[in-house]
Amino acid sequence: MLGVTIIQGIGRSSSMIMKIKELHVVHKSKFQEIIIAEIEEFGLSLILDGYIQSTQADEFIYHESLVHPSMVLHPNPMKVLIIGGGEGAALREVLKHNTVNNAVMVDIDEDVVELSKKYLYPIHQGSFFDKRAKIVIEDGKKFIEEAESGSFDVIILDLTDPYSSDIAKQLYTTDFYRKIYSVLTDDGVMVTQAGSSFFYRDVYMDVYQAVKSVFNYVLEYQVWIPSFGYSCNFILGSKKYNPMMLKPEDIDTILKNRNVTTKFFNGYKYLSFIYGGIY
Template sequence: MGDTRPTPIEQAVPDRAGRSLRWRRFPVGPGQRAAWAYTEVVVSRRTRFQRVEILDTVAFGRALFLDGLPQSAEADEFIYHEALVHPAMVCHPRPRAVFIGGGADGGALREVLRHPELERVWLVDIDAELAGLCQQYLPYAPPALFTDPRVTVTFGDAYEALMGAGAGTFDVIILDLTDPGTPLSRRLYTPEFFRAAGTRLRSPGVLVVQAGSLRLTNLDAHLEVVRALRGAFRTVRSYSADVPFFGEVWGFAFASDDLDPASVSPEEVDRRLSARGIRGLRFYDGQTHTQLFALPRYVRTALGEA
């Protein structure tokens, strides 16, 4: 696939008041950059697997970067994590067993734990040191999430962990991975992996994955993820959410042999959320569910769906 986002550029630029703000500038496509001003480097450390930075940004609060790539930020991480988790969890009639690949920052786990039917969730992330730093420094990753009695946390290779699980083990598989094409995640986006993951799902079952940018000039990685999923599942639906911290609209993919999120009405989404006692969401509800899957024509054309 290849990494779709180049190495960031660091610059110090004075603001109008003459203060020397530090800026993280990042190319997001041909001739285009996103930029974040920050006031403090809270953490800058290389773990065994990746470079971890936690910065206090001016616009988005405390934010996590891995190998220079933006991952999540205090101000709007709820958009990304609610969009990743709840369409799959709500479409499933009774999600009792969930696998999370990646997700060391705890946001996906937090959203999964809102669902009262949940009996067990297995989170597998390769980087124990990253998880510890997130729990220590990110306000949206409290340590209590990881000690919930329904939660098992394993620090290791999510690929090997899922391959070692028995057939029909999970209701929902959530892949909260680094970008398609990055070294740590590359083989978790392959057709072979998706086919094997599908056998680990019960019927009905859902796999959802973050699937890269949906920017007009930067669609290739998303299209490759969707092609790989189509080789493994009967129904594959792309969807998107505008995540301001990423500087672009972000893509996700829902895959299942049994369930189709397009068939679930806004009223039914709201009814299921209410029946499960899920309150306090800041992004996702029935109306948002419908909007997530209403892709612009250029995306549908690229996907062969227009």
């Protein structure tokens, strides 16, 4: 594989070139191109339509940042829904919380899920096979539209970027967030990844305004993801709980009481999310 590279899209006219050490899978599903490869400096990686989704070297930064702020904000998250997240890493983080007795992961692309099960164990770490987990192969938008009101305490949207595909765009609209709101319990919390506010400021602001128009409390934060080549943005929406009221020591206590171990996320990291600013 000497000399083979992958071009990772960053912005509208910016890219990052990475050297591939070993290519495991190149597959075209009904929805997207799927590549699983060993990338120099980043290790085992999942790439969808030219966008890196997870690498073994730094996926924990992304997935811990996506999952745990919403999970610790809710005092007792028992029923959790993940839309997307086909490699199983968001599911892995959700299942760390001992309050969870039902975690549903919905992904539109069965091929991503099955290939991840086979090739990406170091990333999903067996989360697909946890007795509390249920994997549903379905369009996330359709699943939400048909779900009963008040079904979930926390909803996590682990999607491809809002500007990466037509499929993704549908899951970043005001109408979709209104439906998310109705599917949540009365004190429910949701979070979505929202791409890059630096390279796609206009798209990001549309997503932010859509969440803000629906939820009582909104927290926007960003985290540098080396393999993405940019700071990834996240937007949290809460019906009842103000994310600004959580103190670092409260978060650390919650994580300890729930037996959650992390490599990146903790109380003081959350504080940096709140006061770190957005480009």
